[in-house]
Amino acid sequence: MRSEQKQTKKKRKWLRITGIVLLLLVVGAGAYGFTVYKSLTDAVSTMHQPIKREKSEKRIEEVTFAQQEPFSVLMLGVDERDGDKGRSDTMIVLTVNPNENSVKMLSIPRDTRTEIIGKGFDDKINHAYAFGGPEMSMDTVENFLDIPIDYYMQINMEGFEDIVDAVGGITINNDMDLKVEGAHFPKGEITLNGAKALTYSRIRYEDPRGDFGRQLRQRQIIQGVISEGASLSSLTRFGGIFEALGDNIKTNLTFNEMVDIQKHYKNAGKNIQQLTVTGNGQTIGKVWYLIVSDEEKLRLQNELKGHLAI
Incomplete structure (x- = not known):
């Protein structure tokens, strides 16, 4: 009896800390057992990539997850090419507040003109x-944004389709009839x-909203992956999910930090609020920029x- 209780307790423990939480850090999915645990830790080990960065002046003390302090993550969607570091065509800032049980998701247009810190000149932010x-x-x-950026998560956009397939596909609500590359996406x-x-996430020129429409679709796909991952009740897909995540995501978050986030912040993922940057297009030196x-x-x-809470 005691052995069964111990096994049940272990199952409940991993029910809390596994799943697609690795993508947005705040949503759990049901899974348990040694095989799932091994797949998870292997994926996190592959994903973990520390960075060399001076301590931010905007974050005096490090975030303590056990105390449920709000924190931020920069998601970078990168098209990696052979012999080229690539550019972060997708930049999404997530702020997570467990006290308000909410996540704010801000897409920054890649053409936004701003100072490139470390270079000393203005350029497109994705450069x-x-x-x-x-x-x-x-x-x-x-x-x-004049806020501390605590963590980063880099996603290989070419491999993102593996993540979508790993959760069995996604369902989203498309707000505009679109046709591109022989594909039709009805409203x-x-x-x-x-x-x-x-393909859907990369549509830009066929949408009169341009980059803003593309950002909306990217956020839809991210939320779709979270929704599908969190709803899985079978263990059969988790090996594929962890493998896809490990192959296509890099982050400076450690396994223990992810566990703490899931333990103390999981309800925040149920309320994701989307924010948008607005600005005006301007050509400077024959280059088009978004001026904010x-x-x-x-x-x-301020938002x-x-x-x-700073």
Whole structure:
């Protein structure tokens, strides 16, 4: 009897800490057992990539997850090419507040003109990754939003379709009829496999909203993956999910930190609020940029600071 109780306790423990939480850090999925645990730890070991970065002046003391302190993550969607570091065509800032049980998700347009910290000149914000990897991206976004960026999560966009397929596909609500590359995405509820999700996430010129429409679709796909991953009741897919995550995600979060996040922040993932950067297009030196006004930056900074309780 005691052995059965111990096994049940172990199952409940892993029910709390496994699943697609590795993608957005706040959502758990049901799984247990040694095989799942081994797959999970192997994936995290593969994903973990520490960074060399000076301590941020905007974060005096490190976040303590056990005390349920709000924190932030910069998600970088990178198209990795042979012989080229690539650029972060997708930049999403997540702020997580367990006291408000909410996550704010801000997409930063890749053409946003701002100072590239470490280079000393203004350029498109997504160029920070090409110049200095996740460290320079974190520093530049931190300066742009005037908030601490505590962690990063880099996703290989080419491999993102593997993640979508690993959860069995996703269902999203498409707000615009779109056709691209021989694919048709009708308005309304649609179900996407990995390849179609990748195509859908990259649509830009066929949408009159341009990059803003593309950002919306990327957020839809991320939320779709979270929803599908969190709803899985079978163990059969978790090996594939962990393998896909391990192959395509890099982060400076450790396994223990992920466990703490799931333990203390899991309810926050049930309320994801999407924010948008607005600005005006302007050509400078024959290059098109999105110019974000000081008033707009202040609006975003105040909202995120409030959510981070700073």
